[in-house]
Amino acid sequence: MFILNSSDTVPLYKQLYNQLRESILSGTLAAHARLPSVRDLAVELSTSRNTVEGAYQELYAEGYIYSRQRSGYFVSVLDQELAPLSLAREPRQTGPSPLPESRYDYDFHPARLDPKSFPLALWRTCYLDCLRESSRELPLYSDPQGEWGLRCNIRRYLERSRGVICEQNQIVICNGLQHSLDIVAHLLKGSHDTIAVENPGYFVPGRVFRNNDYSVVPVAVGPGGIDLEILKASGSTIAYVTPSHQLPMGYVMPIANRLKLIEWAESGGNMIIEDDYDSELRYHGKPIPSLQGLRPHGRIIYLGTFSKLLSPALRMSYLVLPRSLLAPYRAVFGDYFSTVSLLEQRTLAKFMELGHWERHVRRMRIIYKQKHDALLRSIERHFGSTATVVGQGAGLHVVLQLPDSNPGEAEIIRRAEAQGIHLLPFSATCATDEPVTTKLLLGFGGMSASELEEGIALLSRLCL
Numbered sequence: 001m002f003i004l005n006s007s008d009t010v011p012l013y014k015q016l017y018n019q020l021r022e023s024i025l026s027g028t029l030a031a032h033a034r035l036p037s038v039r040d041l042a043v044e045l046s047t048s049r050n051t052v053e054g055a056y057q058e059l060y061a062e063g064y065i066y067s068r069q070r071s072g073y074f075v076s077v078l079d080q081e082l083a084p085l086s087l088a089r090e091p092r093q094t095g096p097s098p099l100p101e102s103r104y105d106y107d108f109h110p111a112r113l114d115p116k117s118f119p120l121a122l123w124r125t126c127y128l129d130c131l132r133e134s135s136r137e138l139p140l141y142s143d144p145q146g147e148w149g150l151r152c153n154i155r156r157y158l159e160r161s162r163g164v165i166c167e168q169n170q171i172v173i174c175n176g177l178q179h180s181l182d183i184v185a186h187l188l189k190g191s192h193d194t195i196a197v198e199n200p201g202y203f204v205p206g207r208v209f210r211n212n213d214y215s216v217v218p219v220a221v222g223p224g225g226i227d228l229e230i231l232k233a234s235g236s237t238i239a240y241v242t243p244s245h246q247l248p249m250g251y252v253m254p255i256a257n258r259l260k261l262i263e264w265a266e267s268g269g270n271m272i273i274e275d276d277y278d279s280e281l282r283y284h285g286k287p288i289p290s291l292q293g294l295r296p297h298g299r300i301i302y303l304g305t306f307s308k309l310l311s312p313a314l315r316m317s318y319l320v321l322p323r324s325l326l327a328p329y330r331a332v333f334g335d336y337f338s339t340v341s342l343l344e345q346r347t348l349a350k351f352m353e354l355g356h357w358e359r360h361v362r363r364m365r366i367i368y369k370q371k372h373d374a375l376l377r378s379i380e381r382h383f384g385s386t387a388t389v390v391g392q393g394a395g396l397h398v399v400l401q402l403p404d405s406n407p408g409e410a411e412i413i414r415r416a417e418a419q420g421i422h423l424l425p426f427s428a429t430c431a432t433d434e435p436v437t438t439k440l441l442l443g444f445g446g447m448s449a450s451e452l453e454e455g456i457a458l459l460s461r462l463c464l
């Protein structure tokens, strides 16, 4: 693609000449490649034929191109080794793309899903149906807030399974947590400037709010959830929390503390961001109802994702705005376009509409419970009573608290790498440099029971 700049002091024909020459020297335009006709290129660049003709003439005169009668201009054969050095002559990246992280034999990263779990056949059927049905809408932009049908299905699902009470118009379809939080950060900007995030906790919220010029205050979490006294003293007016399954510790915030957190928000004009990222995955007893369901008209922004049960590669998530933020949302984002593909949204809507989603969730709960139980058995077998498991019974990971006599996190991770074991450092979830005791984050979603057994056996020997 060539770009001509009419405010540049270099004449237009010369700019085009330079760019064509560069493409020829770098091999982007291969020997014997036919150049566009003078007329076509002039139209494409919205310039005069003289400009193109002038550039071609000069290239022709210098031997970069040759002409064939009535066929146009072609790129000459040049010895690339002898060609003058050109800015664009960086060696072309060829060969396979870099290896994905799944090169590890034992991948304990907590974000890994079961590699065979994606409902490929059903997804393909739904996708092809949507492709056929949507042909009239493909030349258009889709609903900025997300497909209505998808929002209806999400609303029904959230009400039934998470106790979230909302209308379709409160739901915004986003492409992942970062996007959802970016929207929230913009919406709250005028009236808030400090957010409390959980410590230890997921690093993304702090990153997003810092990038939006907020002060970010890490607040300790314990078995009771975010520490309410520290929160109150922190000067924060927004709290990001994962109350149904704290990341990484797996704590469930008890109802008494949920009510106190809501009271903190309501009496102080504060805002709660509830990230309900994997609450479907609870292996004993019923899922924990959402915080939002306790105060549907309160000061709670509810976030959910399809990354844990379906695929993180699809990049589909949603946020449920409190009614008080709908007008600001429309004012700020009313003329933004949707960032999520129409076809992907429709496919998911159909997938949900036909009942596949809830069947898929049930199936995944069984699969992940088996892996979870296998992991706990392996830990018991190889670590015995020397280590303590924290946060079991839900989600896609547990935390393993090691006994005091261990080589330390950095050394364990180094040894693990050498043995083909991937570990996300627990310290990556901590706001302070190093956790006082050594803990391992053990995701189990991506491995089979036998891989978990082998991986834990190896790991137990590295932690001595």
Ligand SMILES: Cc1ncc(COP(=O)(O)O)c(C=O)c1O
Pocket: 111, 175, 176, 177, 178, 202, 242, 247, 275, 277, 304, 305, 306, 307, 312, 316, 317
């Ligand atoms: C706490 C938490 N929330 C949300 C997500 C999902 O993020 P996304 O929707 O961007 O894939 C994750 C992913 O690991 C997470 O750990």
